[in-house]
Amino acid sequence: MLKPVATDIDALKILDERLRWLSAWTIHHANHIRESTDGLKVGGHQASCASMTAIMAALYFHSLGPNDRVAVKPHAGPVLHAIHYLLGSQSREALENFRGFGGAQSYPSRTKDRIPVDFSTGSVGLGVAITLFASLVQDYLTAHGRMEEKDRGRFVAIMGDAELDEGNIYEALIEGYKHDVRNLWWIVDYNRQSLDATSADRMFERFDEIFRSCGWRVVELRYGKKLAAALGKHPKLKSWFERLPNADLSALHYQGGAAWRSRIQAELGKSAASFLNEHEDEALAALFSDLGGHCMETLVEAFDAAQDDVPTLFVAWTIKGYGLPFAGHKDNHAGLMNPTQLAALRETMGVREGHEWEPLEGVGDNARTGVEALLDRSRIAREKRPRSFGKVAVPALPAPSGEEQSTQAAFGRILLDLSKAGGDLADRIVTTSPDVTVSTNLGAWVNQRGLFRRGEMADVFAQAKIASAQKWSGGNKGQHIELGIAESNLFLMLAAAGLSGDIFGERLFPIGTLYDPFIARGLDALNYACYQDARFLLVATPSGITLGPEGGAHQSINPPLIALGQPGLRHYEPAYADELAAMMEHAFRLIDDPNGESTYLRLSTRNISQIGREDDSWREGAISGAYWLRAPATNAEAAIVAMGAVMPEALAAWEELREDVPGLGLLAVTSPDLLHRGWTASQAARWQGERKPSHIERVLSALAPNAGLVTIADAAPASLSWLGGVLGQRVAPLGVEKFGQTGNLADLYAAYRLDGSAITEAVAELLLAQ
Numbered sequence: 001m002l003k004p005v006a007t008d009i010d011a012l013k014i015l016d017e018r019l020r021w022l023s024a025w026t027i028h029h030a031n032h033i034r035e036s037t038d039g040l041k042v043g044g045h046q047a048s049c050a051s052m053t054a055i056m057a058a059l060y061f062h063s064l065g066p067n068d069r070v071a072v073k074p075h076a077g078p079v080l081h082a083i084h085y086l087l088g089s090q091s092r093e094a095l096e097n098f099r100g101f102g103g104a105q106s107y108p109s110r111t112k113d114r115i116p117v118d119f120s121t122g123s124v125g126l127g128v129a130i131t132l133f134a135s136l137v138q139d140y141l142t143a144h145g146r147m148e149e150k151d152r153g154r155f156v157a158i159m160g161d162a163e164l165d166e167g168n169i170y171e172a173l174i175e176g177y178k179h180d181v182r183n184l185w186w187i188v189d190y191n192r193q194s195l196d197a198t199s200a201d202r203m204f205e206r207f208d209e210i211f212r213s214c215g216w217r218v219v220e221l222r223y224g225k226k227l228a229a230a231l232g233k234h235p236k237l238k239s240w241f242e243r244l245p246n247a248d249l250s251a252l253h254y255q256g257g258a259a260w261r262s263r264i265q266a267e268l269g270k271s272a273a274s275f276l277n278e279h280e281d282e283a284l285a286a287l288f289s290d291l292g293g294h295c296m297e298t299l300v301e302a303f304d305a306a307q308d309d310v311p312t313l314f315v316a317w318t319i320k321g322y323g324l325p326f327a328g329h330k331d332n333h334a335g336l337m338n339p340t341q342l343a344a345l346r347e348t349m350g351v352r353e354g355h356e357w358e359p360l361e362g363v364g365d366n367a368r369t370g371v372e373a374l375l376d377r378s379r380i381a382r383e384k385r386p387r388s389f390g391k392v393a394v395p396a397l398p399a400p401s402g403e404e405q406s407t408q409a410a411f412g413r414i415l416l417d418l419s420k421a422g423g424d425l426a427d428r429i430v431t432t433s434p435d436v437t438v439s440t441n442l443g444a445w446v447n448q449r450g451l452f453r454r455g456e457m458a459d460v461f462a463q464a465k466i467a468s469a470q471k472w473s474g475g476n477k478g479q480h481i482e483l484g485i486a487e488s489n490l491f492l493m494l495a496a497a498g499l500s501g502d503i504f505g506e507r508l509f510p511i512g513t514l515y516d517p518f519i520a521r522g523l524d525a526l527n528y529a530c531y532q533d534a535r536f537l538l539v540a541t542p543s544g545i546t547l548g549p550e551g552g553a554h555q556s557i558n559p560p561l562i563a564l565g566q567p568g569l570r571h572y573e574p575a576y577a578d579e580l581a582a583m584m585e586h587a588f589r590l591i592d593d594p595n596g597e598s599t600y601l602r603l604s605t606r607n608i609s610q611i612g613r614e615d616d617s618w619r620e621g622a623i624s625g626a627y628w629l630r631a632p633a634t635n636a637e638a639a640i641v642a643m644g645a646v647m648p649e650a651l652a653a654w655e656e657l658r659e660d661v662p663g664l665g666l667l668a669v670t671s672p673d674l675l676h677r678g679w680t681a682s683q684a685a686r687w688q689g690e691r692k693p694s695h696i697e698r699v700l701s702a703l704a705p706n707a708g709l710v711t712i713a714d715a716a717p718a719s720l721s722w723l724g725g726v727l728g729q730r731v732a733p734l735g736v737e738k739f740g741q742t743g744n745l746a747d748l749y750a751a752y753r754l755d756g757s758a759i760t761e762a763v764a765e766l767l768l769a770q
Ligand SMILES: Cc1ncc(C[n+]2csc(CCOP(=O)(O)OP(=O)(O)O)c2C)c(N)n1
Pocket: 047, 048, 051, 074, 075, 122, 123, 124, 159, 160, 161, 162, 163, 164, 189, 191, 192, 193, 194, 195, 320, 333
């Protein structure tokens, strides 16, 4: 914590102006000065930036310590870049190329920006909530002795007021309350404008109540010092001001001093005469613009006063577009100043034409020393930390034994065995689940490793000697973070824990479990986690219509297609327990590999007979996405291509057909996702002169060029049907295209054509059609 000296406030005010100028100029440059080759609007949000330059100056140049981490409102990205430009950690070149290829990103990006971005933002609400889960991860690491108390930081989210409409914020708030989260500051840029218009008055103060009831301290920063003093002297004026609806307030800010005067005259008459006489129009506009979020003294005082660890919501009143010609206009969200307006702003900022990029241009000699000193002190807090990988040894994971197993049960066994064997990896695993811990087979692991709680949580049922297979006690050393049923929180938890190597320098191996269909519930948060390159293992089970009696609401159909289109996440779908063990081992390695990624395992509750193996040759193929479970004869006319839980049907059909269709192959697909990626990468490489056939091309070239493929998966058939495009082979796709329903496996597989006879018929048709 940097203690302010009197001159710091002046320096901070100067830096506030610099940020307003540089953010506006960066956006202006990209739109009006940089040559456009495609005629597309470049865009940017000058008004949203101007709204919070004071807040960000107070934070970055005064309040933040080296261990604090911030999620910045996405459309204030240019302010963050301007901060780093002033600190010397952002280049002019990157700013000149704002929103251009390889330039500063439109919205702060951990992976794409060269400046230290603690959390990427873009999809509003998610950046806010991830700070809460990051704070929970910090508590976890300190409780586990992986981090020292003195290295703890605060997690700050700077958000727009309309961002408060995102439901995921309240899901996080509820979860946070249960876990007694702390060290959080959420700062609302309360400009009462969203994208489309001004925001609804009826929510005023309701947000405060919601947060307070979840244990937060709410600090309202409504007035700057000058406005507070002026209104303090005029109680009638104050209550008039406080009753102004959002839209009226914004309109007055836009219209300026004369409009304030005539409105006050009309509504307060004589009682406001002396006040109005004391102020010229311009002074009136300036006075009413002195809201808390623009007043440096107010901000610094408020931040200094909140130094304990109580989670705090600051509601900082602001004007959208503060200091810009479209301040307060309801349409200003994507508004851009025209060159004349920009030139006028430049003049008022004391910036000479041609010197627009000079960091401290227009700052007088007297003030410069103080500003430079403040920048120097702030610099240490904001360095980009190297990412941390490759430090954890991942042991071989043996497959659980058993003639018949489901992949879901095998998952639980593998984790249990790992827990019993102990070691660094086991100690760094943190599991989490939105109220489906037991039903996704994490129970045995939790029995071993316990729930994570700050403070002890006794297992009341166990103490009362009530028989239960599941221990449910928690404490500081527990390794399972139990969440309420909110899948979005699961993915944010995985994102935060999956960034622990980057944020805290301590790698965790987060494993999250949920039912496969409910991935869709948290999809944007999942994408958000992947976009930041968070590393985790997602285990989705049960899946497909194979779930049987649970029925259509719980039977997933399209997650393999989701995974096919999701960068940063690799999908594996094992049929057998030994495949699963290999995949989990690989997934752990990928978590701790600089070039790795996260893994999604789609598992099933179906018990199936395990396969006898002659050797380990299947393993490499299984990790690469497919292997021949039954090798085809050279130039075979047909193959069955199957994935996951329907493998027994595929094997049975293969047995039945092998005499009639000599050389018939059975390909076990373990990852359509990896096969597709390999295929397209190899195509792209052709144009770079290094064409090597991809795994799936090599595998399928064992068949005749015009061979027929019967593809089958308990999922959307498009997961596998594209395989025909690889070598131009013909395809008969089987899979689930309609909503599922209750039933036993035989009935469901027959009705949805996932059974042996569907495969036999499809093979016959392909052969006949030749
Ligand atoms: C999930 C999501 N939905 C929609 C958007 C598009 N969007 C970007 S900013 C914005 C309005 C933001 O208003 P507010 O949070 O008050 O920020 P301000 O610009 O007023 O500071 C919207 C709808 C988005 N980025 N993310």
